[in-house]
Amino acid sequence: MRCALVSRTLDLRGYLGAEIGRFADRIEIVDHRSDGKDADVRLAVAWHPPDDAFERYPNLQAVCSIGAGVDNIIACPSLRPGIEVVRVVDPAQAQMMSGFVAWHVIGHQRRFATYLGQQRDRIWQRLSQRHAQDVPVAILGYGEIGQRVAADLSQLGFPVLVWSRTAKPAPPPIRGFHGPSGLAAMLDETEVLVNLLPLTQETEGILNRELFNRMRRGGYLVQVGRGEHLVDEDLLAALESGQLDGAALDVFATEPLAPAHPFWRHPKIVVTPHDASDVRIEAVAATLVAAADAIGAGQRPPYAIDRNRGY
Amino acid sequence: MRCALVSRTLDLRGYLGAEIGRFADRIEIVDHRSDGKDADVRLAVAWHPPDDAFERYPNLQAVCSIGAGVDNIIACPSLRPGIEVVRVVDPAQAQMMSGFVAWHVIGHQRRFATYLGQQRDRIWQRLSQRHAQDVPVAILGYGEIGQRVAADLSQLGFPVLVWSRTAKPAPPPIRGFHGPSGLAAMLDETEVLVNLLPLTQETEGILNRELFNRMRRGGYLVQVGRGEHLVDEDLLAALESGQLDGAALDVFATEPLAPAHPFWRHPKIVVTPHDASDVRIEAVAATLVAAADAIGAGQRPPYAIDRNRGY
Numbered sequence: 001m002r003c004a005l006v007s008r009t010l011d012l013r014g015y016l017g018a019e020i021g022r023f024a025d026r027i028e029i030v031d032h033r034s035d036g037k038d039a040d041v042r043l044a045v046a047w048h049p050p051d052d053a054f055e056r057y058p059n060l061q062a063v064c065s066i067g068a069g070v071d072n073i074i075a076c077p078s079l080r081p082g083i084e085v086v087r088v089v090d091p092a093q094a095q096m097m098s099g100f101v102a103w104h105v106i107g108h109q110r111r112f113a114t115y116l117g118q119q120r121d122r123i124w125q126r127l128s129q130r131h132a133q134d135v136p137v138a139i140l141g142y143g144e145i146g147q148r149v150a151a152d153l154s155q156l157g158f159p160v161l162v163w164s165r166t167a168k169p170a171p172p173p174i175r176g177f178h179g180p181s182g183l184a185a186m187l188d189e190t191e192v193l194v195n196l197l198p199l200t201q202e203t204e205g206i207l208n209r210e211l212f213n214r215m216r217r218g219g220y221l222v223q224v225g226r227g228e229h230l231v232d233e234d235l236l237a238a239l240e241s242g243q244l245d246g247a248a249l250d251v252f253a254t255e256p257l258a259p260a261h262p263f264w265r266h267p268k269i270v271v272t273p274h275d276a277s278d279v280r281i282e283a284v285a286a287t288l289v290a291a292a293d294a295i296g297a298g299q300r301p302p303y304a305i306d307r308n309r310g311y
Numbered sequence: 312m313r314c315a316l317v318s319r320t321l322d323l324r325g326y327l328g329a330e331i332g333r334f335a336d337r338i339e340i341v342d343h344r345s346d347g348k349d350a351d352v353r354l355a356v357a358w359h360p361p362d363d364a365f366e367r368y369p370n371l372q373a374v375c376s377i378g379a380g381v382d383n384i385i386a387c388p389s390l391r392p393g394i395e396v397v398r399v400v401d402p403a404q405a406q407m408m409s410g411f412v413a414w415h416v417i418g419h420q421r422r423f424a425t426y427l428g429q430q431r432d433r434i435w436q437r438l439s440q441r442h443a444q445d446v447p448v449a450i451l452g453y454g455e456i457g458q459r460v461a462a463d464l465s466q467l468g469f470p471v472l473v474w475s476r477t478a479k480p481a482p483p484p485i486r487g488f489h490g491p492s493g494l495a496a497m498l499d500e501t502e503v504l505v506n507l508l509p510l511t512q513e514t515e516g517i518l519n520r521e522l523f524n525r526m527r528r529g530g531y532l533v534q535v536g537r538g539e540h541l542v543d544e545d546l547l548a549a550l551e552s553g554q555l556d557g558a559a560l561d562v563f564a565t566e567p568l569a570p571a572h573p574f575w576r577h578p579k580i581v582v583t584p585h586d587a588s589d590v591r592i593e594a595v596a597a598t599l600v601a602a603a604d605a606i607g608a609g610q611r612p613p614y615a616i617d618r619n620r621g622y
Contacts, residue, residue, distance in 0.1 A: 092442055095442070095443060095467075095468045096440060096442065096443075098467065098468075099417045099420065099421065099443060099467055099468070100417075100421060102413060102417060102467065103414060103417040103418060103421065103423060106410045106411075106413060106414040107414060109410065110410065110411060110414065112414060115581075115582075115583050115584075115586075116581070118584070119575060119581065119582045119583075122570050122575045122576075124566075124567035124568060124584045125584060126584050126585070126586045127586060129407060129586070129588070129589060131403055131406070131407065132406060132407075132410060151466075152466055152467055155462075155463055155466045156406075156409065156410055156413065156463055157406045157409075157410070255435075256435035257435060259433050264430060264433045265433075270426070270427070270430065271426075271430045272426050272430075273426075273429070273435045273436060273437050274437070275426075275437045275438060275440070277440070278440060
């Protein structure tokens with residue numbers, strides 16, 4: 001089966017490396033070209049595809065992402081209805097994300113920024129200690145990654161609340177919420193908010209003034225979803241007012257984050273370069289092979305998303 | 312039962328606060344005085360007692376610590392053989408310690424110091440990511456606290472090795488080691504070393520050049536035992552040579568750490584002010600009451616240590 005690599009931001013052949021060669025007997029990889037048509041391509045791997053990219057492939061049946069998010073593929077105007085969009089599910093990615101989130105949550109609970117500041121000034125001053133039980137952490141998004149993050153934070157002793165669009169079972173002591181009213185109820189109890197939502201029309205701008213104001217005063221944001229979830233000015237205002245005490249931001253509406261952006265030098269913000277967790281290349285390759293097999297057998301690829309829902 | 316409060320460094324009455332008043336019908340609290348004798352005192356709470364303190368109490372049967380460590384009590388020359396020494400066991404303390412350790416272990420794995428440095432310089436640069444599975448963490452000391460730290464780090468995906476003086480069972484995938492040969496074997500596989508040992512004659516100075524040299528190159532030390540476990544110069548040399556890539560130090564041979572000590576300004580060392588985890592006052596009070604009840608009934612107090620062993 002012929003598979004095209006389609007990206008305007010990434011050298012996908014270099015990125016996938018030797019992994020794609022392992023399946024050369026089953027998948028013929030071709031680089032995307034902008035001219036003409038290729039009727040033999042039935043599968044693609046894409047990341048920020050050019051707007052007209054998929055016009056070249058009249059018989060395209062499925063597009064695989066190289067990550068858990070597919071928003072940049074769905075946003076492509078030439079992605080016709082009916083083409084399946086496949087995300088990558090990788091337990092190793094969920095674990096990386098969980099450790100990343102735990103570092104920030106514990107850092108907030110234990111006031112490590114204050115310790116680091118004290119060390120700079122050689123100040124020996126013990127801080128008042130808060131137990132994990134007294135720091136409720138809410139997670140927006142309860143898919144594969146959210147479930148892992150929730151389980152690990154719960155093991156560490158934090159009360160964990162999780163929110164999803166539709167109801168999903170959560171094992172006690174994790175408490176599940178869903179829908180708009182569930183979101184409001186959860187935020188009333190939230191000190192640390194972890195954003196793991198997919199980016200859709202419904203979730204764009206969800207991290208805004210109104211949401212921050214519902215959280216406990218002195219709260220903390222861990223933003224590991226997509227930059228477009230956050231209204232930047234609202235975060236800065238919430239930090240200014242003390243409604244939030246800090247934020248860890250790994251994703252931004254424009255990446256790389258512009259050197260002049262106020263987030264870089266804000267004393268209450270930790271900036272990381274969209275590095276919280278990647279899927280492994282092996283997981284991308286496995287997803288691609290499974291998609292090729294499914295298409296060959298006339299079936300729907302595993303981990304194909306619901307295009308109406310957007311994730 | 313009359314109980315004396317004995318410390319040359321701490322106002323124990325203020326420290327214990329209202330908690331001790333709750334048991335006023337069963338325990339009469341008196342402050343230590345240096346002159347004369349008090350034959351009615353059968354119990355004491357002590358923290359860094361004066362050298363001659365216990366001479367005053369000819370009928371003293373047990374001394375309770377206010378923490379998990381008893382080294383400062385055992386070191387007191389006037390502590391006669393046969394007086395029981397009781398430590399405080401508090402699950403909440405174990406959990407606080409576990410979060411503290413996890414923060415440092417994840418911080419090493421994920422190179423957060425590098426991220427923070429990049430942010431200062433507004434550098435957007437992704438770092439190579441290492442999975443938790445590739446970062447073996449060894450824990451020295453496998454008592455109540457070590458068990459909790461091991462369980463939590465294991466949940467977070469780290470391979471966890473534990474060492475104790477004598478063999479103790481460890482639930483897989485945690486791997487147990489014991490004795491001198493077990494220590495050497497464990498260190499050969501260790502990247503991050505967490506010190507939770509009690510301070511005894513056997514463990515003093517255990518964190519030394521020879522130990523660091525057995526660890527994987529580029530390792531990391533989390534020192535939350537006692538300052539006297541560490542040979543300061545050997546740590547500085549190991550950081551200088553690159554054998555260790557960093558260290559988190561919460562305890563020091565002299566506390567507060569002197570302003571001129573090189574640890575404060577070392578770029579590879581995080582200093583915190585002996586604040587990783589305290590037992591709760593409620594747990595101290597509960598330990599004291601249980602000791603009073605046991606002594607009253609002619610029994611050995613719970614959590615009395617083995618004085619020959621020193622913990």
